[in-house]
Amino acid sequence: xxxxxxILGLILAQNAMASTFVGNGGNAxxxxxxxxxxxxxxxxxxxxxxxxxxxxxxxxxxxxxEGRPLCDVLKKLTSDQVRFCARFVSMKAGDLSRVxxxxxxxxxxWTHDHIEVQEEGRLRGADAVTDPKRMTMTLNQKRFLExxxxxxxxLVSHELFHLTTxxxxxxxxxxxxxxxxxxxxxxxxxxxxxxxxxxxxxxxSIFSEYRAAEARSKSYKKTxxxxxxxxxxxxxxxxxxxxxxxxxxxxxxxxxxxxxAFGVVGGLSLLSGDKTIMSTIKAKENRNMLSLGASYRFFxxxxxxxxxxxxxxxxxxxxxxxxxxxxxxxxxxxxxxxxSSMGLTVGCNYFIPFDAGLWAxxxxxxxxxxxSYNLDNQVDLKYKDNGTAFALGVxxxx
Amino acid sequence: MDSKKLFALFGFIYCSxxxxxxxxxxxxxxxxxxxxxxxxxxxxxxxxxDEGQAQNLVLFDKQVRRIHQFDLTAMKHVRSFGVRNPEIPxxxxxxxxxxYIVDLSEKGISVFNRYDQVNxxxxxxxxxxxxxAFLPSKGLVIVYDDLASVGMLKVDSNGDVVxxxxxxxxxxxxxxxxxxxxxxxxxxxxxxSDGSVVVADPEAxxxxxxxxxxxxxxxxxxxxxxxxxxxxxxxxxxxxxxxxSTEKISLLDLTSxxxxxxxxxxxxxxxxxxxxxxHVVMKSGNQVKVAYAExxxxxxxxxxINTDKLEVNYLLSTNLDLTKKTWSFVDTxxxxxxxxxxxxxxxxxxxxxxxxxxxxxxxxxxxxxADEAQVExxxxxxxxxxxxxxxYAVRYDINTERQSELARFNLKYIPAD
Numbered sequence: 001x002x003x004x005x006x007i008l009g010l011i012l013a014q015n016a017m018a019s020t021f022v023g024n025g026g027n028a029x030x031x032x033x034x035x036x037x038x039x040x041x042x043x044x045x046x047x048x049x050x051x052x053x054x055x056x057x058x059x060x061x062x063x064x065x066e067g068r069p070l071c072d073v074l075k076k077l078t079s080d081q082v083r084f085c086a087r088f089v090s091m092k093a094g095d096l097s098r099v100x101x102x103x104x105x106x107x108x109x110w111t112h113d114h115i116e117v118q119e120e121g122r123l124r125g126a127d128a129v130t131d132p133k134r135m136t137m138t139l140n141q142k143r144f145l146e147x148x149x150x151x152x153x154x155l156v157s158h159e160l161f162h163l164t165t166x167x168x169x170x171x172x173x174x175x176x177x178x179x180x181x182x183x184x185x186x187x188x189x190x191x192x193x194x195x196x197x198x199x200x201x202x203x204x205s206i207f208s209e210y211r212a213a214e215a216r217s218k219s220y221k222k223t224x225x226x227x228x229x230x231x232x233x234x235x236x237x238x239x240x241x242x243x244x245x246x247x248x249x250x251x252x253x254x255x256x257x258x259x260x261a262f263g264v265v266g267g268l269s270l271l272s273g274d275k276t277i278m279s280t281i282k283a284k285e286n287r288n289m290l291s292l293g294a295s296y297r298f299f300x301x302x303x304x305x306x307x308x309x310x311x312x313x314x315x316x317x318x319x320x321x322x323x324x325x326x327x328x329x330x331x332x333x334x335x336x337x338x339x340s341s342m343g344l345t346v347g348c349n350y351f352i353p354f355d356a357g358l359w360a361x362x363x364x365x366x367x368x369x370x371x372s373y374n375l376d377n378q379v380d381l382k383y384k385d386n387g388t389a390f391a392l393g394v395x396x397x398x
Numbered sequence: 399m400d401s402k403k404l405f406a407l408f409g410f411i412y413c414s415x416x417x418x419x420x421x422x423x424x425x426x427x428x429x430x431x432x433x434x435x436x437x438x439x440x441x442x443x444x445x446x447x448d449e450g451q452a453q454n455l456v457l458f459d460k461q462v463r464r465i466h467q468f469d470l471t472a473m474k475h476v477r478s479f480g481v482r483n484p485e486i487p488x489x490x491x492x493x494x495x496x497x498y499i500v501d502l503s504e505k506g507i508s509v510f511n512r513y514d515q516v517n518x519x520x521x522x523x524x525x526x527x528x529x530x531a532f533l534p535s536k537g538l539v540i541v542y543d544d545l546a547s548v549g550m551l552k553v554d555s556n557g558d559v560v561x562x563x564x565x566x567x568x569x570x571x572x573x574x575x576x577x578x579x580x581x582x583x584x585x586x587x588x589x590x591s592d593g594s595v596v597v598a599d600p601e602a603x604x605x606x607x608x609x610x611x612x613x614x615x616x617x618x619x620x621x622x623x624x625x626x627x628x629x630x631x632x633x634x635x636x637x638x639x640x641x642x643s644t645e646k647i648s649l650l651d652l653t654s655x656x657x658x659x660x661x662x663x664x665x666x667x668x669x670x671x672x673x674x675x676x677h678v679v680m681k682s683g684n685q686v687k688v689a690y691a692e693x694x695x696x697x698x699x700x701x702x703i704n705t706d707k708l709e710v711n712y713l714l715s716t717n718l719d720l721t722k723k724t725w726s727f728v729d730t731x732x733x734x735x736x737x738x739x740x741x742x743x744x745x746x747x748x749x750x751x752x753x754x755x756x757x758x759x760x761x762x763x764x765x766x767x768a769d770e771a772q773v774e775x776x777x778x779x780x781x782x783x784x785x786x787x788x789x790y791a792v793r794y795d796i797n798t799e800r801q802s803e804l805a806r807f808n809l810k811y812i813p814a815d
Contacts, residue, residue, distance in 0.1 A: 241815040278787040330788045378810040
């Protein structure tokens, strides 16, 4: 009951928690945001580094993007607009890069709500909104995660340029700005600069630098399904030959992260072990263990963009329902016995990310085993020692 | 389960006069002559002439190295005893009336009484107990070891040892024991190294701690026989003894102290049996002769038997019941290097039970014996113990072919690993 209350508490607490990007990879989209920020910073740094001799190539379409919407943004530009765009990007790239590199300079937060901004007296839907005064950026998490990496970098870059000023005024999507005329001049200008950042990332292979991190399984996923192989050992009982000391078999598990740290876990272990007694008696035990409990997760390594940073330890405590069947046989002569019991398990599993949501895990657990089999009213086969289990498997997080 | 194929189906094989059915269990046992009673074995006789057919079977289970006692009527496991030095061979005798068990091994003798109390080593024999003469109705146990010592026990109706003594093999006139057995009167008849025969009184010997002859038998009977290797008192005529010597099968009358009948052996002696009525089986080609004593005569019955693949099938056990007029034997096509004395389990494959109407020389029953099972035979049924660590035995009623199983009786005795 206490366990159930604890689990319910975690579920309720989850709804009260804010979804703020804090850069530790624990929330959905955090990794993607880290990647996008990194891509933006590197692209802007390159622009900064090359501002004296490469500005002419800025705000033009790269061949890799030929025919794609991002190119359309740039192809519409006049030569004045290209020069203006390139000069402005070159001028602001250093500042933005430093903002991105400075911890805490920019606050990014997620929202699950639809974002609308007021433009020319009416509301317009948006994927993100930036407050230059507070240096905050708010993004629609769902939309962000639906985007590809080009679109994400474009969006973030667009928002970053809202932090910049032209002639003492922060850039706005509304109104004319320099050679960008018309009511949407500001938007077109910012879009052109954002597209330019994407082109830079592409031209300088910045995207490929993050390919591994992008593809790597991400720990912010909430649900994890596992299948593995487990082997449980118990100490030899010196008072009987019938105890089966090692059982192994399939292990199925599910974990739902209520928060980045806390979750609920369930599992089913189908273990089987056999033993030969006195050379001729074949003893076999099937032990099924249904588990339900809570888990605590922590990340031993810092950088969430690395495999080590994504790897994590999950400590769990579960209540177990055990069902078992014991069979012994000697050339057709033998019998069976059944048992049902409750137990407790504490365990620790280490999850290592693969790609595409897959993880490998290895773990150890310690279970209380307190049950007995009655063999033909002659032998009371008692299991009273605890079992130590080792497990290996794969997990899919989604 | 086809009982005819799976189980040994023997006719009744009475144990020989006064003794536990007697040979060592399993092939490779000592093939020896010159012993007292019958060779020891790890299953007690189901039938003794003085107590009749027992409904309890006692055996030393080689799987769990314990002694078990079974009630064959209810087909249940009655009790079990751990033994000292379980790793070595153990042999058992069972007294039905006193419900006691005598456990014999090279390292000692133990007697378990009816109250499950054990008396370890009431006597100490330094040799291996190779044979025993057993008369449960009088509580007499005579154990003979391979160093020629003779141990004697007198057991009361509860199975408690009340008398005991260990004597040497030298009996009279400097002669030593060649062979012997108890007769139904409780006298220990011993053939000596000079061919003479003496009749000892076991209880008096135990009282005196010295060999004492039975009243009326103070002097040895000179037989004129040489190298007596086997001696068998007749169960219904305790004053007569069938003797096998080098060249003869003779019948000695202890009252008159004369050989009343003799037969000169011309064939190969293949089996000497005390099962029920003592007899000697001789073979020559497909001619089988059974020598037995009846009406103070050594008589010969000749059988012409098709012996299948081998020139001579090897006899494992032979049983002659002159009261029921039957002769039964178990043979095998397996090659044995052990063949003088009855041992149903000297070979555990290709065994066959055959029973004859001895008057008509008419085959009345023929069955195959289950491979691998240890068997013991009573008048009406056989008991087959299969080599299962968990314990599995079957009682098979010969006449009705009904079978009763006893399973997993070793379960709680499986030793811890």
